[in-house]
Protein backbone atom coordinates (compact mmCIF):
# COMPACT_ATOMS: atom_id res chain seq x y z
CA UNK A 1 0.00 0.00 0.00
CA UNK A 2 1.10 3.55 -0.73
CA UNK A 3 2.01 6.08 1.92
CA UNK A 4 2.39 9.85 1.90
CA UNK A 5 5.25 10.64 4.23
CA UNK A 6 3.91 13.88 5.70
CA UNK A 7 0.21 13.04 5.96
CA UNK A 8 -1.23 10.82 8.69
CA UNK A 9 -4.87 10.24 9.58
CA UNK A 10 -4.89 12.73 12.46
CA UNK A 11 -3.56 15.55 10.24
CA UNK A 12 -5.90 14.59 7.40
CA UNK A 13 -9.01 14.81 9.60
CA UNK A 14 -7.76 18.04 11.16
CA UNK A 15 -7.43 19.58 7.69
CA UNK A 16 -10.90 18.35 6.71
CA UNK A 17 -12.38 19.90 9.85
CA UNK A 18 -10.50 23.22 9.64
CA UNK A 19 -10.40 23.81 5.90
CA UNK A 20 -12.58 21.21 4.18
CA UNK A 21 -12.00 19.06 1.11
CA UNK A 22 -10.86 19.02 -1.60
CA UNK A 23 -7.65 20.76 -0.56
CA UNK A 24 -4.03 20.80 -1.67
CA UNK A 25 -1.85 20.00 1.34
CA UNK A 26 1.77 21.15 1.06
CA UNK A 27 4.51 20.19 3.50
CA UNK A 28 7.02 22.87 4.44
CA UNK A 29 9.70 20.45 5.68
CA UNK A 30 9.62 18.43 2.45
CA UNK A 31 9.79 21.55 0.29
CA UNK A 32 12.69 22.95 2.30
CA UNK A 33 14.74 19.79 2.16
CA UNK A 34 14.38 19.43 -1.60
CA UNK A 35 15.24 23.11 -2.09
CA UNK A 36 18.42 22.54 -0.04
CA UNK A 37 19.29 19.63 -2.33
CA UNK A 38 18.85 21.74 -5.46
CA UNK A 39 20.91 24.59 -3.97
CA UNK A 40 23.72 22.05 -3.38
CA UNK A 41 23.82 21.08 -7.06
CA UNK A 42 27.44 20.30 -8.02
CA UNK A 43 29.05 22.93 -10.23
CA UNK A 44 32.47 23.98 -11.46
CA UNK A 45 32.21 27.79 -11.79
CA UNK A 46 29.15 28.92 -9.86
CA UNK A 47 25.48 28.05 -9.72
CA UNK A 48 22.17 29.85 -10.11
CA UNK A 49 19.26 27.61 -9.14
CA UNK A 50 15.86 28.77 -10.35
CA UNK A 51 12.38 27.50 -9.55
CA UNK A 52 10.32 26.85 -12.69
CA UNK A 53 7.28 28.50 -11.17
CA UNK A 54 4.77 27.23 -13.72
CA UNK A 55 4.86 23.95 -11.80
CA UNK A 56 3.37 25.56 -8.67
CA UNK A 57 2.95 29.34 -8.67
CA UNK A 58 1.25 30.07 -5.33
CA UNK A 59 2.88 33.20 -3.89
CA UNK A 60 3.60 31.46 -0.59
CA UNK A 61 5.68 28.80 -2.34
CA UNK A 62 7.50 31.60 -4.19
CA UNK A 63 8.17 33.44 -0.91
CA UNK A 64 9.40 30.27 0.78
CA UNK A 65 11.82 29.52 -2.05
CA UNK A 66 12.93 33.14 -2.29
CA UNK A 67 13.83 33.10 1.40
CA UNK A 68 16.04 30.10 0.69
CA UNK A 69 17.90 31.67 -2.26
CA UNK A 70 16.19 30.17 -5.30
CA UNK A 71 15.69 32.46 -8.31
CA UNK A 72 12.86 32.24 -10.86
CA UNK A 73 12.23 30.77 -14.28
CA UNK A 74 9.02 32.36 -15.62
CA UNK A 75 7.17 30.90 -18.58
CA UNK A 76 5.00 33.94 -19.28
CA UNK A 77 5.08 37.64 -18.51
CA UNK A 78 2.19 37.06 -16.11
CA UNK A 79 4.29 34.62 -14.11
CA UNK A 80 7.11 37.15 -14.03
CA UNK A 81 4.71 39.77 -12.66
CA UNK A 82 3.42 37.28 -10.12
CA UNK A 83 6.98 36.61 -8.96
CA UNK A 84 7.60 40.35 -8.55
CA UNK A 85 4.46 40.58 -6.41
CA UNK A 86 5.85 37.76 -4.27
CA UNK A 87 8.93 39.88 -3.61
CA UNK A 88 11.36 38.79 -6.30
CA UNK A 89 13.49 41.47 -7.94
CA UNK A 90 13.15 41.53 -11.73
CA UNK A 91 16.87 40.71 -11.96
CA UNK A 92 16.15 37.40 -10.19
CA UNK A 93 13.78 36.38 -12.97
CA UNK A 94 14.59 34.72 -16.27
CA UNK A 95 11.80 34.61 -18.86
CA UNK A 96 11.56 31.74 -21.36
CA UNK A 97 8.15 31.92 -22.97
CA UNK A 98 6.24 30.42 -25.88
CA UNK A 99 4.21 33.62 -26.20
CA UNK A 100 6.29 36.75 -26.40
CA UNK A 101 4.66 39.54 -24.35
CA UNK A 102 3.56 42.84 -25.83
CA UNK A 103 6.22 45.52 -25.96
CA UNK A 104 5.08 47.61 -22.99
CA UNK A 105 4.74 44.68 -20.60
CA UNK A 106 8.14 43.33 -21.62
CA UNK A 107 9.84 46.71 -21.40
CA UNK A 108 8.49 47.30 -17.89
CA UNK A 109 10.38 44.29 -16.54
CA UNK A 110 13.43 44.23 -18.83
CA UNK A 111 14.17 47.86 -17.95
CA UNK A 112 14.20 46.76 -14.30
CA UNK A 113 16.62 43.89 -14.91
CA UNK A 114 14.64 40.79 -15.90
CA UNK A 115 16.60 38.62 -18.33
CA UNK A 116 15.03 37.04 -21.38
CA UNK A 117 15.85 33.90 -23.31
CA UNK A 118 14.77 34.33 -26.92
CA UNK A 119 12.95 31.10 -27.74
CA UNK A 120 12.51 31.57 -31.50
CA UNK A 121 14.06 33.57 -34.33
CA UNK A 122 11.01 35.86 -34.32
CA UNK A 123 11.39 36.49 -30.59
CA UNK A 124 15.06 37.32 -31.10
CA UNK A 125 14.17 39.80 -33.87
CA UNK A 126 11.55 41.47 -31.71
CA UNK A 127 13.86 41.60 -28.72
CA UNK A 128 16.64 43.08 -30.84
CA UNK A 129 14.39 45.80 -32.24
CA UNK A 130 13.10 46.73 -28.78
CA UNK A 131 16.41 46.54 -26.92
CA UNK A 132 19.31 47.09 -29.34
CA UNK A 133 22.66 46.30 -27.71
CA UNK A 134 21.02 44.54 -24.73
CA UNK A 135 21.93 41.30 -23.02
CA UNK A 136 19.95 38.32 -24.22
CA UNK A 137 19.85 34.58 -23.65
CA UNK A 138 19.19 32.07 -26.42
CA UNK A 139 17.00 29.06 -25.88
CA UNK A 140 17.95 26.32 -28.29
CA UNK A 141 16.35 23.03 -29.19
CA UNK A 142 19.54 20.97 -29.37
CA UNK A 143 17.84 18.26 -31.42
CA UNK A 144 17.54 15.76 -28.58
CA UNK A 145 14.49 15.05 -26.45
CA UNK A 146 13.77 12.81 -23.53
CA UNK A 147 10.51 13.64 -21.76
CA UNK A 148 8.62 11.01 -19.80
CA UNK A 149 5.84 10.89 -22.42
CA UNK A 150 5.32 12.35 -25.90
CA UNK A 151 3.42 15.18 -24.31
CA UNK A 152 6.22 16.07 -21.95
CA UNK A 153 8.98 15.77 -24.54
CA UNK A 154 10.42 19.25 -24.97
CA UNK A 155 13.35 18.70 -27.31
CA UNK A 156 13.95 17.10 -30.70
CA UNK A 157 12.31 17.64 -34.09
CA UNK A 158 8.76 17.08 -32.75
CA UNK A 159 9.09 19.90 -30.22
CA UNK A 160 8.45 23.60 -30.97
CA UNK A 161 10.38 24.85 -27.94
CA UNK A 162 13.47 26.91 -28.65
CA UNK A 163 15.54 27.84 -31.70
CA UNK A 164 16.42 24.83 -33.83
CA UNK A 165 20.12 24.06 -33.39
CA UNK A 166 20.82 24.21 -37.12
CA UNK A 167 19.76 27.87 -37.20
CA UNK A 168 22.92 29.16 -35.49
CA UNK A 169 23.95 31.23 -38.53
CA UNK A 170 20.58 32.93 -38.72
CA UNK A 171 20.82 33.66 -34.99
CA UNK A 172 24.24 35.20 -35.44
CA UNK A 173 22.94 37.44 -38.20
CA UNK A 174 20.10 38.77 -36.03
CA UNK A 175 22.44 39.21 -33.06
CA UNK A 176 24.88 41.19 -35.23
CA UNK A 177 22.14 43.32 -36.80
CA UNK A 178 20.98 44.55 -33.38
CA UNK A 179 24.33 44.51 -31.58
CA UNK A 180 22.94 42.09 -29.00
CA UNK A 181 25.12 40.63 -26.24
CA UNK A 182 24.47 36.89 -25.96
CA UNK A 183 25.26 36.23 -22.31
CA UNK A 184 23.50 32.91 -21.79
CA UNK A 185 22.70 29.74 -23.69
CA UNK A 186 19.62 27.85 -22.56
CA UNK A 187 18.34 24.36 -23.28
CA UNK A 188 15.53 22.44 -21.60
CA UNK A 189 14.80 19.03 -23.05
CA UNK A 190 13.26 17.21 -20.09
CA UNK A 191 16.19 14.84 -19.70
CA UNK A 192 14.64 12.64 -17.00
CA UNK A 193 16.72 10.58 -14.60
CA UNK A 194 19.25 8.91 -16.92
CA UNK A 195 22.74 10.37 -16.30
CA UNK A 196 23.88 9.43 -19.81
CA UNK A 197 21.08 11.50 -21.36
CA UNK A 198 22.08 14.43 -19.16
CA UNK A 199 25.71 14.17 -20.27
CA UNK A 200 24.56 14.10 -23.89
CA UNK A 201 22.37 17.18 -23.29
CA UNK A 202 25.29 19.00 -21.61
CA UNK A 203 27.62 18.15 -24.47
CA UNK A 204 25.18 19.43 -27.10
CA UNK A 205 24.54 22.56 -25.03
CA UNK A 206 28.24 23.26 -24.53
CA UNK A 207 28.71 22.89 -28.30
CA UNK A 208 26.14 25.63 -28.76
CA UNK A 209 27.88 27.71 -26.08
CA UNK A 210 31.12 27.33 -28.06
CA UNK A 211 29.43 29.10 -31.00
CA UNK A 212 28.72 32.21 -28.90
CA UNK A 213 31.97 33.53 -27.45
CA UNK A 214 30.29 36.17 -25.29
CA UNK A 215 28.17 33.63 -23.36
CA UNK A 216 29.21 33.28 -19.72
CA UNK A 217 26.31 31.11 -18.50
CA UNK A 218 24.63 27.91 -19.58
CA UNK A 219 21.15 27.11 -18.33
CA UNK A 220 20.24 23.44 -18.64
CA UNK A 221 16.57 23.88 -17.78
CA UNK A 222 14.65 21.45 -15.63
CA UNK A 223 13.26 18.02 -16.33
CA UNK A 224 14.80 16.11 -13.41
CA UNK A 225 12.51 13.18 -13.02
CA UNK A 226 10.97 12.49 -9.63
CA UNK A 227 9.52 9.15 -8.61
CA UNK A 228 6.02 9.65 -7.25
CA UNK A 229 5.37 5.91 -7.02
CA UNK A 230 7.70 3.55 -5.22
CA UNK A 231 8.72 1.78 -8.45
CA UNK A 232 9.60 5.06 -10.19
CA UNK A 233 13.13 6.43 -10.17
CA UNK A 234 14.20 9.77 -8.77
CA UNK A 235 17.12 11.59 -10.36
CA UNK A 236 20.30 11.59 -8.29
CA UNK A 237 21.30 15.27 -8.52
CA UNK A 238 24.72 14.67 -6.99
CA UNK A 239 25.48 11.99 -9.57
CA UNK A 240 24.35 13.81 -12.69
CA UNK A 241 25.67 17.11 -11.30
CA UNK A 242 29.14 15.63 -10.85
CA UNK A 243 29.14 14.40 -14.43
CA UNK A 244 27.97 17.77 -15.72
CA UNK A 245 30.66 19.47 -13.71
CA UNK A 246 33.29 17.32 -15.42
CA UNK A 247 31.97 18.43 -18.81
CA UNK A 248 32.13 22.12 -17.81
CA UNK A 249 35.73 21.59 -16.65
CA UNK A 250 36.65 19.88 -19.90
CA UNK A 251 35.14 22.81 -21.80
CA UNK A 252 37.14 25.30 -19.71
CA UNK A 253 40.37 23.42 -20.27
CA UNK A 254 39.74 23.45 -23.99
CA UNK A 255 38.43 27.00 -24.48
CA UNK A 256 39.58 28.95 -21.41
CA UNK A 257 35.92 29.82 -20.71
CA UNK A 258 34.60 29.11 -17.20
CA UNK A 259 30.87 28.79 -17.71
CA UNK A 260 28.40 29.55 -14.90
CA UNK A 261 25.76 26.84 -14.46
CA UNK A 262 22.05 27.51 -14.17
CA UNK A 263 19.46 24.84 -13.37
CA UNK A 264 15.72 25.44 -13.16
CA UNK A 265 13.72 22.47 -11.92
CA UNK A 266 9.99 22.65 -11.37
CA UNK A 267 8.85 19.08 -10.78
CA UNK A 268 11.89 18.12 -8.73
CA UNK A 269 11.33 20.91 -6.22
CA UNK A 270 7.64 20.45 -5.54
CA UNK A 271 6.25 17.14 -6.88
CA UNK A 272 6.37 15.14 -3.65
CA UNK A 273 5.78 18.10 -1.34
CA UNK A 274 2.00 18.09 -1.78
CA UNK A 275 -1.02 15.79 -1.65
CA UNK A 276 -4.62 16.42 -2.60
CA UNK A 277 -6.92 15.63 0.30
CA UNK A 278 -10.44 14.63 -0.74
CA UNK A 279 -13.53 12.91 0.61
CA UNK A 280 -15.01 9.72 -0.83
CA UNK A 281 -18.46 10.94 -1.87
CA UNK A 282 -19.89 7.89 -3.64
CA UNK A 283 -19.24 4.25 -4.54
CA UNK A 284 -20.67 2.52 -7.59
CA UNK A 285 -20.16 -0.80 -9.30
CA UNK A 286 -20.70 -2.17 -12.81
CA UNK A 287 -21.16 -5.73 -11.57
CA UNK A 288 -19.25 -9.00 -11.64
CA UNK A 289 -17.48 -8.43 -14.94
CA UNK A 290 -17.13 -4.69 -14.40
CA UNK A 291 -15.44 -2.51 -11.85
CA UNK A 292 -15.92 -1.03 -8.40
CA UNK A 293 -15.61 2.74 -8.54
CA UNK A 294 -14.63 5.23 -5.86
CA UNK A 295 -15.94 8.72 -6.61
CA UNK A 296 -14.05 11.56 -4.98
CA UNK A 297 -14.90 15.20 -4.44
CA UNK A 298 -11.78 16.02 -6.51
CA UNK A 299 -10.57 14.99 -9.97
CA UNK A 300 -9.37 16.82 -13.06
CA UNK A 301 -10.44 20.06 -11.38
CA UNK A 302 -7.37 19.58 -9.16
CA UNK A 303 -5.19 17.13 -11.13
CA UNK A 304 -5.24 16.65 -14.89
CA UNK A 305 -2.06 14.59 -15.04
CA UNK A 306 -3.67 11.15 -14.98
CA UNK A 307 -6.10 12.14 -17.78
CA UNK A 308 -3.43 13.82 -19.89
CA UNK A 309 -0.43 11.56 -19.41
CA UNK A 310 -1.68 8.41 -17.72
CA UNK A 311 0.52 9.41 -14.79
CA UNK A 312 0.47 7.47 -11.56
CA UNK A 313 -0.01 8.97 -8.11
CA UNK A 314 0.17 7.25 -4.73
CA UNK A 315 -3.23 6.95 -3.05
CA UNK A 316 -4.03 6.56 0.63
CA UNK A 317 -7.41 5.95 2.28
CA UNK A 318 -7.99 7.34 5.78
CA UNK A 319 -11.02 5.37 7.05
CA UNK A 320 -13.69 7.33 8.86
CA UNK A 321 -14.79 4.28 10.90
CA UNK A 322 -12.71 1.70 12.68
CA UNK A 323 -14.29 -1.34 11.02
CA UNK A 324 -11.73 -3.83 9.71
CA UNK A 325 -11.08 -3.14 6.04
CA UNK A 326 -9.94 -5.79 3.56
CA UNK A 327 -7.93 -4.89 0.44
CA UNK A 328 -9.95 -4.42 -2.72
CA UNK A 329 -9.41 -3.29 -6.32
CA UNK A 330 -10.95 0.01 -7.36
CA UNK A 331 -11.11 2.44 -10.21
CA UNK A 332 -10.86 5.92 -8.72
CA UNK A 333 -12.77 8.62 -10.55
CA UNK A 334 -13.08 12.36 -10.23
CA UNK A 335 -16.26 14.37 -9.78
CA UNK A 336 -16.49 15.79 -13.29
CA UNK A 337 -19.09 14.70 -15.83
CA UNK A 338 -16.35 13.67 -18.21
CA UNK A 339 -15.42 10.07 -18.86
CA UNK A 340 -11.74 11.03 -18.97
CA UNK A 341 -11.82 12.12 -15.32
CA UNK A 342 -10.12 8.94 -14.12
CA UNK A 343 -7.43 9.02 -11.44
CA UNK A 344 -6.31 5.41 -11.97
CA UNK A 345 -5.50 5.12 -15.68
CA UNK A 346 -2.97 2.60 -16.92
CA UNK A 347 0.57 3.91 -16.72
CA UNK A 348 1.28 6.12 -19.72
CA UNK A 349 -2.11 5.30 -21.25
CA UNK A 350 -4.93 7.60 -20.14
CA UNK A 351 -7.41 5.64 -22.28
CA UNK A 352 -7.06 2.42 -20.29
CA UNK A 353 -8.18 1.62 -16.73
CA UNK A 354 -5.83 0.14 -14.15
CA UNK A 355 -7.65 -0.98 -10.99
CA UNK A 356 -5.77 0.00 -7.84
CA UNK A 357 -5.55 -2.16 -4.75
CA UNK A 358 -6.76 -0.08 -1.79
CA UNK A 359 -8.40 -0.87 1.51
CA UNK A 360 -12.14 -1.33 1.26
CA UNK A 361 -13.54 2.15 1.16
CA UNK A 362 -16.73 3.78 2.46
CA UNK A 363 -18.49 7.03 1.72
CA UNK A 364 -17.09 9.66 4.08
CA UNK A 365 -13.57 8.24 4.21
CA UNK A 366 -10.76 10.65 3.46
CA UNK A 367 -8.69 9.92 0.38
CA UNK A 368 -5.29 11.44 -0.34
CA UNK A 369 -3.55 11.62 -3.72
CA UNK A 370 0.20 12.10 -3.34
CA UNK A 371 2.81 13.51 -5.69
CA UNK A 372 0.52 16.46 -6.37
CA UNK A 373 2.87 19.44 -5.98
CA UNK A 374 3.89 19.90 -9.61
CA UNK A 375 1.51 20.76 -12.45
CA UNK A 376 -1.58 20.05 -10.35
CA UNK A 377 -2.75 23.31 -8.76
CA UNK A 378 -1.16 25.13 -11.70
CA UNK A 379 -2.52 22.95 -14.52
CA UNK A 380 -5.97 21.89 -13.39
CA UNK A 381 -9.28 22.06 -15.25
CA UNK A 382 -10.46 24.52 -12.63
CA UNK A 383 -14.10 25.61 -12.69
CA UNK A 384 -15.15 22.80 -15.02
CA UNK A 385 -18.67 21.78 -13.96
CA UNK A 386 -18.49 25.09 -12.05
CA UNK A 387 -16.65 23.49 -9.16
CA UNK A 388 -14.85 26.27 -7.29
CA UNK A 389 -11.06 26.44 -7.20
CA UNK A 390 -10.16 24.60 -4.01
CA UNK A 391 -8.12 25.69 -1.02
CA UNK A 392 -4.38 25.21 -0.51
CA UNK A 393 -2.87 24.68 2.94
CA UNK A 394 0.69 24.38 4.25
CA UNK A 395 1.71 22.05 7.06
CA UNK A 396 4.32 24.11 8.88
CA UNK A 397 7.46 22.60 10.33
CA UNK A 398 5.88 22.67 13.80
CA UNK A 399 2.82 20.76 12.56
CA UNK A 400 0.46 23.75 12.54
CA UNK A 401 -1.60 24.58 9.46
CA UNK A 402 -1.35 27.82 7.45
CA UNK A 403 -3.88 28.56 4.74
CA UNK A 404 -2.15 29.35 1.42
CA UNK A 405 -5.27 30.02 -0.62
CA UNK A 406 -8.93 30.19 0.32
CA UNK A 407 -11.59 28.18 -1.46
CA UNK A 408 -13.07 30.22 -4.30
CA UNK A 409 -16.61 31.53 -4.06
CA UNK A 410 -19.17 31.40 -6.86
CA UNK A 411 -19.07 35.23 -7.01
CA UNK A 412 -15.33 35.13 -7.63
CA UNK A 413 -15.53 33.00 -10.69
CA UNK A 414 -18.46 34.89 -12.11
CA UNK A 415 -16.91 38.29 -11.55
CA UNK A 416 -15.96 38.93 -15.19
CA UNK A 417 -19.13 37.54 -16.70
CA UNK A 418 -21.37 40.25 -18.17
CA UNK A 419 -25.15 40.28 -18.26
CA UNK A 420 -26.68 40.82 -21.72
CA UNK A 421 -30.44 41.32 -21.67
CA UNK A 422 -32.63 39.13 -23.88
Ligand SMILES: *Cc1c(COP(=O)(O)O)cnc(C)c1O
Nearest residue numbers: 052096188221222223265266267
Ligand atom coordinates in the same frame (compact mmCIF):
# COMPACT_ATOMS: atom_id res chain seq x y z
C1 LIG B 1 8.74 23.72 -17.58
C2 LIG B 1 10.13 24.22 -17.64
C3 LIG B 1 11.05 23.89 -16.64
C4 LIG B 1 10.73 22.93 -15.52
O1 LIG B 1 10.51 21.64 -15.98
P1 LIG B 1 10.30 20.45 -14.91
O2 LIG B 1 10.12 19.26 -15.77
O3 LIG B 1 9.10 20.79 -14.12
O4 LIG B 1 11.52 20.40 -14.08
C5 LIG B 1 12.29 24.47 -16.69
N1 LIG B 1 12.63 25.32 -17.71
C6 LIG B 1 11.78 25.64 -18.69
C7 LIG B 1 12.20 26.57 -19.75
C8 LIG B 1 10.51 25.09 -18.70
O5 LIG B 1 9.67 25.41 -19.68
